Amino acid sequence: MKKKSKLNKQFLDQTNPTIRLDLFTWPEVEEYLQHCKGIILPIGSTEQHGPTGAIGTDALTAQAVAHEVSKRTGVLVAPTQSYGMAEHHLGFAGTMSLRPTTLLALVHDLLISLAIHGFEKIFIVNGHGGNIATMKSAFSQAYRTISKMELLESKSFQCKLANWFMVPEVFKEAQSIYGDKEGQHATPSEIALTLYLEPMLLSKQFELPPPSPAGPIYDYKDFRERYFDGRMGSDPFLANARDGEKFLDKAADALSKNLLDFLKEA
Numbered sequence: 001m002k003k004k005s006k007l008n009k010q011f012l013d014q015t016n017p018t019i020r021l022d023l024f025t026w027p028e029v030e031e032y033l034q035h036c037k038g039i040i041l042p043i044g045s046t047e048q049h050g051p052t053g054a055i056g057t058d059a060l061t062a063q064a065v066a067h068e069v070s071k072r073t074g075v076l077v078a079p080t081q082s083y084g085m086a087e088h089h090l091g092f093a094g095t096m097s098l099r100p101t102t103l104l105a106l107v108h109d110l111l112i113s114l115a116i117h118g119f120e121k122i123f124i125v126n127g128h129g130g131n132i133a134t135m136k137s138a139f140s141q142a143y144r145t146i147s148k149m150e151l152l153e154s155k156s157f158q159c160k161l162a163n164w165f166m167v168p169e170v171f172k173e174a175q176s177i178y179g180d181k182e183g184q185h186a187t188p189s190e191i192a193l194t195l196y197l198e199p200m201l202l203s204k205q206f207e208l209p210p211p212s213p214a215g216p217i218y219d220y221k222d223f224r225e226r227y228f229d230g231r232m233g234s235d236p237f238l239a240n241a242r243d244g245e246k247f248l249d250k251a252a253d254a255l256s257k258n259l260l261d262f263l264k265e266a
Contacts, residue, residue, distance in 0.1 A: 058190075075123070183232050
């Protein structure tokens with residue numbers, strides 16, 4: 001009688017810790033692919049989040065949500081891509097941005113790498129709105145490349161973009177708690193999640209003037225002039241770690257269901 005694979009049992013047990021690609025060996029990845037063709041790829045940004053928010057907010061939150069989804073689904077999660085398209089934030093110290101063309105090329109190459117190994121369902125957990133347009137373009141380019149290279153059947157390789165902060169349950173909860181003070185950037189909802197993840201951030205409390213109202217986004221110089229301290233209509237001091245835990249649970253629960261449905265799609 002053939003001995004049952006330890007990995008097979010691990011993948012079927014959805015109460016296991018996060019299943020991380022960076023902690024696997026290549027034979028373990030090959031064995032994983034015998035049971036599941038899906039993988040989670042978190043992507044965020046390294047950019048200013050107002051005078052009180054951590055510069056790594058978008059990467060920290062995307063990674064936390066992705067890891068929680070992995071725990072709940074048993075799907076492998078790749079290392080976080082911490083740099084995104086944040087050119088409009090370059091007027092604030094510490095922001096590190098990729099050009100849209102650079103991000104497109106980077107994501108395209110990662111997708112092709114995964115396709116070569118036989119991954120077919122790529123579930124992107126995104127924490128930064130500035131990545132959305134470029135990510136969709138990268139998907140289109142990857143589909144063309146895969147078709148030309150005949151790596152997989154063209155219909156079998158699929159990518160799905162999941163913006164955790166746009167999950168309806170998260171959005172509704174944020175509006176219920178913060179109302180119009182949620183704003184559009186350096187929002188209390190995302191800051192709340194970072195406070196839950198990194199309690200040391202709770203010490204950053206000081207008096208702030210009212211934020212600039214949310215509005216258009218152009219280049220980094222214009223952004224700095226319009227939004228003097230980086231906030232766009234938000235009041236991050238409304239955030240607390242307790243609410244952050246709620247946002248993580250709601251985002252992970254909804255995206256876990258989305259991922260499992262995605263894996264079943266033809």
